[in-house]
Amino acid sequence: MHQLSRRGLFTVAGVAALGSTGALLGASPANAAVPDSPRFDLSGAGDNPVAKKSLHANWVMQSFAYDNVHQHLYFAQVNTENSDRANAGDLWITKTDTEGNELGSMALHNFGHGVSIAVEPYDGSVYLWTEWMSSSSGFGTRIGRFAFADGTVLEKTSSAVQDRTPSIGDTMINPQPAIDPSTGRLLVRYKTGEDQPRIVAFDLADARAGRLATQHRLAERALPSRGAWGAANPFQGFTAYGRYAYLLEGRAGGPSYISVVDLNGTGQSTVVDRWETTAGQSLPGREPQGMAVWMHPTGPRLAFGFHSNTGGVRQASVFVKTQFV
Template structure:
């Protein structure tokens, strides 16, 4: 991957979204920016729903960049909502999410579909385009993200227990369904998570240039942002890892989701937290905008 700047994980950063309620009183899992129209799309999952007919149901809430609701749609049996990507294209906004949830509640494929306010989308709908990479690896729990600075689709997936990997494609190829081995731009192993992963669950990722940023941590515990160089080899360790105290006062604070926000003042690495105030679930977003 071409060389790029790396976000500085220190400093105060910013907090454009603070304790905003989304469309449903469900747990915010991830979010991404429409960087053309300056909107956010949040994915929420009902973590307490064990009905097989509704495992993997997600609400998608559209907001402005301060978290004020502008619309919503629901998708059935898609997954856990670990990561969402937003693609403004030809006057419409397309969402990329995990799709076709398994009994575990996590998606087994990646789907691309247009956002339509008020719509209900079943997993069998012909409006969904299958955009799952076919690169020879077994693709367990694939999760999409778009790097808006390079127009690239990145997919994090596993090939087995504690064997995470990531692969990158040009967004134009991915949009057209060209997701086979000859079209990939980069692929590499991510660090095995081991005991670290047990203590600090994976909560989302974002990419900017040659670097991938991983959000890790558990509810009511410490939260971390880790950085991996896509030009590294094997399961090389992160080039940086920092604990973030952003949102420390949030009740039930749990890290959820990352995205790159192309703001008029410059790119921002945004990361989110779910909180629970007396049963009311809310979303907060913070960002880093300085580079090392």
């Protein structure tokens, strides 16, 4: 771990929308409809399998995703207190069991903010998909895929990182990955301009192989613009289960919201818009952070997380919804 201290990772403890309808673009298969699926019921606070767990570093939890084969969790944490530009986009990855008990960790240097990550068990290894190639703002400009390796430091220039940024003709600002384990699809949320978010989906086998061009898209559509409300309630993560994408928004110390988008919908339509969740309301400094789908042995679960701060100790909590409407 000598590289880590040398590079200063330990210095702080712890679209232009394409048409007003937002319709899918191009010829088949990009126009293929997303198959129907049930939609998660958002009512109630939900179960709480990870409750106020400290992760590897005393940094802010930003997102998480499940290894649904081995039943593990991977959290991304960002150092929000280090203003040194050389450390913009530094992340810790903490591997845990499904109750949040640490099993390993890995450091990423100059990758991004960690807004959303994806986990892919494949061919005997576990691969992570994250923001990559951080800008001076600390947000990633591309998407990278790499194998998780406990106890290591990965530089953004490492040949171990595979560039898996879609090339579909759009301007792609702050691309963020998620994997739908129910369909085996990679989804990428990105912006083409200020407050112009979109989402695009690919078959995971295509994405793994780097086939991420226009002709490989399975679906694409606009996501809701939020204007001043969105600026006050920042985007905090997303995931997808079948036909529906779920978006998490909110600020520290304020209300938290989940919206539901039909991937077969058009324009900026939503199925459920700004549904306020009361999960974790007693958490000190509660801030929504991250969403994922957990393929639990008893059935799929929609998971969403919160960062909290108890007297300077930063912690992670995860709540889940288990029922469908």
